[in-house]
Amino acid sequence: MNDAEAGFAETCRQKAGDDWDVACGHPFTVALGDSTLPTAAMADYLVQDYAFVGTLVSMVGFAVGKAPNIGAQARLSAFLAAVTSDENTYFQRSFDALQVPAADRSRPALREVTKQLIAAMEEAGRQGSYGEILATLLPAEWIYLTWAEAQAAKAPEAFYFREWIDLHVNGNFRAFVLWLKAETDEAAKTASADERQAMAARFARMVQLEVDFFDMFQPR
Numbered sequence: 031m032n033d034a035e036a037g038f039a040e041t042c043r044q045k046a047g048d049d050w051d052v053a054c055g056h057p058f059t060v061a062l063g064d065s066t067l068p069t070a071a072m073a074d075y076l077v078q079d080y081a082f083v084g085t086l087v088s089m090v091g092f093a094v095g096k097a098p099n100i101g102a103q104a105r106l107s108a109f110l111a112a113v114t115s116d117e118n119t120y121f122q123r124s125f126d127a128l129q130v131p132a133a134d135r136s137r138p139a140l141r142e143v144t145k146q147l148i149a150a151m152e153e154a155g156r157q158g159s160y161g162e163i164l165a166t167l168l169p170a171e172w173i174y175l176t177w178a179e180a181q182a183a184k185a186p187e188a189f190y191f192r193e194w195i196d197l198h199v200n201g202n203f204r205a206f207v208l209w210l211k212a213e214t215d216e217a218a219k220t221a222s223a224d225e226r227q228a229m230a231a232r233f234a235r236m237v238q239l240e241v242d243f244f245d246m247f248q249p250r
């Protein structure tokens with residue numbers, strides 16, 4: 031099947047192969063759904079995850095600047111509003127509940143994989159085209175939608191587990207990921223061969239980093 035039949039994003043997902051399946055069914059996500067993830071591992075994960083939220087927001091900000099129309103700018107801005115409000119307060123409440131020290135919230139020691147994620151997003155935002163930014167953001171958000179959907183019915187009791195799933199399975203988030211996928215396909219249609227190659231490379235790199243990131247907190 032080529033891109034024209036499956037769509038660019040779907041082709042990238044299929045090419046990611048095992049990495050995609052590992053990311054979406056990672057033992058970290060299963061343990062989180064089952065409430066068997068040690069709270070120290072959850073705190074550690076949230077600290078590293080929060081450490082790149084600012085970079086994610088900045089990358090999407092670049093996408094707002096490079097977007098082709100106001101409809102796309104509105105979608106991306108609504109996502110930014112959710113990340114900087116509900117998601118941000120989720121982190122703060124979870125840090126309180128998990129007794130994360132203030133220094134780890136604002137200036138944590140970054141793990142190697144976290145540094146790589148930050149570098150990938152910074153680079154895409156500053157140097158990448160609109161299509162390249164979308165191809166960086168899409169796998170990150172699509173993987174979260176997929177793993178969270180698989181865990182949602184378990185509804186773990188502790189809010190820092192349950193709400194992390196809920197933030198990624200609600201209707202708004204799902205609609206955003208579906209839009210992002212369609213928008214990535216659209217961007218790929220008008221991209222040059224070189225740009226499409228760059229988009230595919232960024233997509234694959236992000237899937238790999240998502241696996242590496244989960245591996246840090248619950249080794250396979």
Ligand SMILES: Cc1ncc(CN)c(N)n1
Binds near residue numbers: 171174243
């Ligand atoms: C590593 C990672 N990737 C994606 C997401 C979902 N925004 C996240 N919170 N963290």
